Amino acid sequence: MISILQNIALPPTATFSQTSSVGEPSVGSSAGRIFFSGNWYASESTDNGQTWSFISPVNHLPPPSSGGFCCDQTVLYDKSRNIFIWVLQYIENGTENVMRIAIKKGNDDNDAWYWWDFTPADVNSAWSNEWFDYNHAALSDNFLYVGSNTFSTVGSQSWKRYVLLRMPLDDLAQNGNLNFNFFQTTNDFSLRCVQGATSTMYFASHASTRKLRVFSWDESSDQVQQRDITVTRWSDVDPSTGGYTSKCPDNKDWLARCDSRITAGWFAKGVIGFMWTTNRKGSRQHPHVRTVRINASTFKVLSQPDIWNVDYAYAYPDVTPNDNGDVGIVLFRGGGNKFPSLVAGNFNESTKRWNLKAIIQSTHGPADKKWGDYITCRKHSDGKSWIGAGFTLEGGNTRDFIVPRYVRFEMVPTS
Amino acid sequence: MANESEDNKTGKGKLGKPKDLSKVPRSPLPGILDQDALDAKQDRLRIRRKKGPEIEDTEERGLFEEEVPGEEEPPTDCED
Numbered sequence: 001m002i003s004i005l006q007n008i009a010l011p012p013t014a015t016f017s018q019t020s021s022v023g024e025p026s027v028g029s030s031a032g033r034i035f036f037s038g039n040w041y042a043s044e045s046t047d048n049g050q051t052w053s054f055i056s057p058v059n060h061l062p063p064p065s066s067g068g069f070c071c072d073q074t075v076l077y078d079k080s081r082n083i084f085i086w087v088l089q090y091i092e093n094g095t096e097n098v099m100r101i102a103i104k105k106g107n108d109d110n111d112a113w114y115w116w117d118f119t120p121a122d123v124n125s126a127w128s129n130e131w132f133d134y135n136h137a138a139l140s141d142n143f144l145y146v147g148s149n150t151f152s153t154v155g156s157q158s159w160k161r162y163v164l165l166r167m168p169l170d171d172l173a174q175n176g177n178l179n180f181n182f183f184q185t186t187n188d189f190s191l192r193c194v195q196g197a198t199s200t201m202y203f204a205s206h207a208s209t210r211k212l213r214v215f216s217w218d219e220s221s222d223q224v225q226q227r228d229i230t231v232t233r234w235s236d237v238d239p240s241t242g243g244y245t246s247k248c249p250d251n252k253d254w255l256a257r258c259d260s261r262i263t264a265g266w267f268a269k270g271v272i273g274f275m276w277t278t279n280r281k282g283s284r285q286h287p288h289v290r291t292v293r294i295n296a297s298t299f300k301v302l303s304q305p306d307i308w309n310v311d312y313a314y315a316y317p318d319v320t321p322n323d324n325g326d327v328g329i330v331l332f333r334g335g336g337n338k339f340p341s342l343v344a345g346n347f348n349e350s351t352k353r354w355n356l357k358a359i360i361q362s363t364h365g366p367a368d369k370k371w372g373d374y375i376t377c378r379k380h381s382d383g384k385s386w387i388g389a390g391f392t393l394e395g396g397n398t399r400d401f402i403v404p405r406y407v408r409f410e411m412v413p414t415s
Numbered sequence: 416m417a418n419e420s421e422d423n424k425t426g427k428g429k430l431g432k433p434k435d436l437s438k439v440p441r442s443p444l445p446g447i448l449d450q451d452a453l454d455a456k457q458d459r460l461r462i463r464r465k466k467g468p469e470i471e472d473t474e475e476r477g478l479f480e481e482e483v484p485g486e487e488e489p490p491t492d493c494e495d
Contacts, residue, residue, distance in 0.1 A: 002494070018448050022457050039457075040448050058448060062439045069448075071457065091456070103433070114435035123428060178430040185424055208471040222425050236470050260470065307491045314491070333493065343493060356493040368454075399450070 002345050002357040005385060006049060006408040009394075014052035015041040019402035021366040022257070025389035026376040027406060028077030028084055030106035035084050036389060037073035038404050042086070046109075049406055057088055064098040064117050067091035074137045078144070079381060081173035082106040085137060086113070087146055092131040095153055096121060099132040101146060103172050116178050120150050123163060123182050129153045130160050134373070138193035138265075140201050142169055142219055145193050147203070161186045164193070164203065166217070183224045188213055194265035194272060195320035195378075202272050202296070204262055209234050212274060212292055214299065227299050231292050235281040236260045244279055244287050246313040246335030252365025252397060254332075254340045255287055258315055263374055264329070268321035269349075272296050275329075277315040286313040286335055291354075305353050312336040314343075318377040320386065326411060328386030329354065330377040339365055342375075342390040344409045359390075359407055364397035385410035 020039035027036045032048040042055040058069045072089035083103050090098040102115035120127035130150040137146045147164040151157050166181040185191070188205040200218045207213040211228045236259070238245060244258040255277075264275035272294040280286055288308030295302055307314045317331040327347040334340035338361060345356035376389040388407040395401050 018450060020450070020454065020457070040450065040453060061436070071453065111436060114433040116430045116433045118430070122430065124426060175435075176432055178433070179427070180429070181425060181427045183425050206470050222427070224425060304488065306488045308488075309490050309493070345493075354491055356491060358493055358495050370457075399454070 001412050001414055002355055002409055003412045004344065004357065004359060004407065004409050006406065007359055008049045008406045010036065010043060010052055010404040010406065014043040014054055015404060016054045016056070017400065019391075019399055019404065021368055021370045021393065021399045021402055022373055023371075023375070023391040023402060023404065024072065024373055025391055025404050026073055026075040027387055027389035028075040028378060029387055030077050030079070030082065030084065030381050033106065034387075034406060035075050035077070035086065036404065036406060037075050037086065038389070038391070039071055040069070042073065061088070061100065061102055061113055061115060064090055064100070066119070067093040067097055070097070072133070072135050074135055074146075075376075076137050076139060076144070077106060077378070077381065078139055078169055079106075080141070081169045083169075083173050085144060085172070087135055087137055089132060089135060092153060095129055097131040099135060099146070099148060101144075101167070101172075103175070114175055118165070120163070123165065123180075124184070127160070132163075134190060136192065136374070138195055138197065138201065139169070140197040140219055141199055143167060143201070144169055144172060145201055145203075147191055147193060149190060159189065162188055162191050162205070164191060166201070181222060183215070183217065190261040191215070192262035192265050192274065194267040194274075196267045196325075198267070202265065202267055204265065204274050206260065206262070206276075209236060214272065214274075214294065229292070229294060229299060229301060231290075231301060232304055234260075234278040234290050236279055238279050244277070246287055246315075248334060248339050248365030249337055250339075250365050250397070252367060253369045254334050254365050254371045255313060255315055256369040257372055258287065264317045264319040264377075266319045266321050266327050267296065268325035268327055270296050271302060273319065273327065275317040275319060277317070284308045285310065287315055289314045289317045289331060303352055305347070307331070307354055307356070309333070312338045316372050316375055318375055320377045320379050322379045322386060323383035328377055328379070328409070329356075330375055330388035330390055330407070332371070332375070332390070333358070334362070334365075339363060340371060340393065342388070342392060342405060342407065344386070344388055344407055346386075346411045355411070357409075360392055360405065362393040363395060364393050364401065366393060367397040368399070380408055
């Protein structure tokens with residue numbers, strides 16, 4: 001069963017009340033220090049979540065000259081080099097934008113952030129007039145991976161490519177020159193890396209509603225391998241409305257903005273897993289979470305333990321394994337008789353199913369019909385428990401009532 | 416700067432030393448956002464994000480040769 005060790009609502013002073021129903025919270029923790037980000041704030045606690053200090057993503061780090069802060073923050077803590085990693089996306093200025101990778105030591109009390117700025121043209125000079133959007137980050141033994149879509153800055157601003165940067169953690173920790181490799185594809189949208197990678201990074205996107213395209217990138221290689229893996233067909237389309245929908249008890253739709261991009265991946269115990277939100281299909285009358293577990297040696301599908309319910313929707317999963325290789329998860333559920341609720345859990349290796357526990361339910365659905373676009377699960381620095389960054393809507397239905405939440409949970413053997 | 420190999424879709428590059436807070440002027444004021452503007456921008460971003468490649472629905476194309484496990488997973492329990 002799941003034991004909730006902490007469930008902390010970040011106060012308005014932690015966010016300067018700059019919250020959004022597109023919450024996008026992310027988190028990393030080093031011992032008692034927690035760094036938490038979201039739209040449109042960052043906040044730090046040095047006493048294990050008892051108190052929080054607002055950190056403005058707008059100007060705590062001086063913005064690049066090309067444009068101010070936008071959104072899409074991602075936080076990681078790398079225990080092996082004892083560094084916090086903070087990724088920020090800046091506004092597109094008509095010709096480019098910046099994705100910033102900022103670093104500070106895990107035990108730093110002196111606010112000693114340092115950072116590198118990437119534009120698409122910094123990665124490849126041929127990619128002028130493109131801008132980054134929707135990043136995520138993951139670690140292997142020796143590298144940080146930061147991926148992002150790019151879009152054209154001209155015309156209809158069409159999607160151009162997905163770029164995955166690979167940077168040595170030693171370079172990042174040493175505050176010197178930063179070498180990087182990159183992988184780019186103009187065929188595959190919104191790739192997602194696994195959490196828990198060791199000597200090989202795995203990442204994936206949808207080749208179709210029947211095929212998962214899985215990439216592998218060995219730490220010692222410049223080359224990326226790819227395989228298409230057949231999965232049970234899923235649906236990206238609601239047969240009635242086309243898009244995603246899930247009405248709360250107050251008739252507010254919390255999934256109108258949702259889509260099927262992969263939001264979660266893990267590698268542990270020789271298994272690669274990926275998860276995404278899929279639309280209703282057949283007997284599953286609400287959007288739900290598809291899961292695919294793959295043998296990392298044979299690349300055969302092991303099982304597909306989806307997360308679904310006959311009465312309400314599940315959406316926006318994120319996962320990460322702890323040091324034992326046990327996989328923790330955070331996600332939302334809502335719709336039907338439930339307002340959007342934060343849920344945590346783990347994958348049960350015995351039953352091959354998910355143990356889930358509802359943490360807290362919102363009091364309202366979002367008036368602006370917006371939620372997401374991602375939440376975050378990380379392992380705690382104790383190596384055993386997991387931490388999650390989520391949010392709820394409490395006391396009203398506008399963005400002013402969004403409450404970011406830091407949770408910590410662990411798996412407890414049933415007696 | 417980077418070099419790209421189009422055939423294998425990989426490349427490499429290098430950035431110089433990072434900037435840090437000791438070398439740049441800092442504002443003493445908290446960063447205030449125009450939340451309405453950012454909200455509107457998020458909506459525009461989402462529309463653009465959906466302009467990635469369409470996900471092909473393969474059911475009608477009969478590509479069902481390979482059976483995979485998990486077709487009939489039961490509903491997921493969630494402790495309240």
